[in-house]
Amino acid sequence: MSTDKSAEIAARLDRLPSSRTVWTMVLLLSLGGVFEFYDLFFTAYVAPGMVGAGLFKPESLGFFSALGPIKVAGFGTFVFATFAGLWVGALFAGQLADIMGRRVIFTWSMIWYMVCTAVMAFQTTGLELNVWRFIAGIGLGVELVTIDTYISELIPSRERGRAYAVNQCITFSIVPVIAFMAYAMKDTQPFGLAYWRVIILIGSVGAIAVWFMRRHIPESPRWLSTHGRVEEAEQVVAEIERRVEAEKGIKLSPPDLSAVQSEKAERGTLGEVLRAPYLKRTIILSIFNMAQVIGFYGFAAWVPTLLIDRGVHVTQGLAYAFIIAIANPFGPLLGVLFADKFERKTQIVGGLLVMAIVIVLFSMASAPPLLVVLGVLFTLASNIMSYAYHGYQAEVYPTRIRARAVGFVYSWSRISAAFAGLVIGILLHHYGVPGVAAFIGVSMMVGIVMILLGPATRGRSLESISR
The missing domain is CATH 1.20.1250.20 (MFS general substrate transporter like domains)
Structure with missing residues (x-):
């Protein structure tokens, strides 16, 4: 019975018309992605300040100086730590969204990298910067995986392509913003801090606002139904349908169940x-x-x-x-x-x-x-x-x-x-x-x-x- 209900829930999601309700979910998920991309792309723009502060001299790097023989030295260790963290997050921690749910991991991975990045901004050696960059990268890796998964499951099939296009249009908009801020603040000390530290902190502060918005994003009904939580999935879909009907002034037609295919309701x-x-x-x-x-x-x-x-x-x-x-x-x-x-x-x-x-x-x-x-x-x-x-x-x-x-x-x-x-x-x-x-x-x-x-x-x- 739960398998049939799971298929019905999927069919109800896929028959939803284009609406503000659906696209608001895409927008909120994309805003979460904005600060991931901010965190990911500020690397090139904080490099001059970090290097100029002497943070990547061999004596400041600790055990990271051992990467020198493979030509990963100086600021390259920061880049290496970034992608190493992303790799661990995507490969090992990304599966948490399958185990614990899309919404909870979307929320807590954001908190993870927000806090770790803020801590990183105040470090005084290359070793400390790299360690916290690696730890923050784990949260980033998880978040990137979760958002891609989330969008595919919430958006009707005929609009999934546009949803990903809108998502990346919004997230990539932050790249020129970072470049401009780095240019405008270079060689300054806002709030008594080196400009590169402020650039890092801005990402963490902005992510706080997105964290408060996450309550408007429901758990994926597809994930709920495959984990046997059919009643919760039904409640989520019913609420989305209610909002769409109120917004469009229509009564949604029953979903076409003739070609419905179900997934295994198992972990x-x-x-x-x-x-x-x-x-x-x-x-x-x-x-x-x-x-x-x-x-x-x-x-x-x-x-x-x-x-x-x-x-x-x-x-x-x-x-x-x-x-x-x-x-x-x-x-x-x-x-x-x-x-x-x-x-x-x-x-x-x-x-x-x-x-x-x-x-x-x-x-x-x-x-x-x-x-x-x-x-x-x-x-x-x-x-x-x-x-x-x-x-x-x-x-x-x-x-x-x-x-x-x-x-x-x-x-x-x-x-x-x-x-x-x-x-x-x-x-x-x-x-x-x-x-x-x-x-x-x-x-x-x-x-x-x-x-x-x-x-x-x-x-x-x-x-x-x-x-």
């Missing part, structure tokens, strides 16, 4: 992610994540250096990099127009293909205006690819293991990102931008091949995709 395990019928999807998405992040973060993190290598003056290079950064939210914004009109796989492959072509053209160009245009095109394509794959990897697994699976495949991008920067640095030193372009281009081709092997998802219920 999943991480081992299920690595067994048939999901093993193929796990391998495909793990390799894809290792490949895509080379282009996504590889270009974003190195764009000022790449511009300078193409002959652009340092000061101009930083200004041009800021212009390129402004493009970040516009890729997903464009995606709102077509996110649910084309297959998710098509959007991912299209984004990767454009990235591969543009990076080759970038390596051959020398005129600053053309470099900026190509940089903007690369950023737009990479962020269209990003929202599409974040939605895709959450769609292809069943509710009982969705957070575990997303955490597992996504964790490989964290490992890849940690070492891709090292490889790009070596290639840039020995082969210049053409060497970097070849590395990114080949990686994009690998990503394309992997995605083409995956299932189609557009407009399908989560339950039918997972079967």
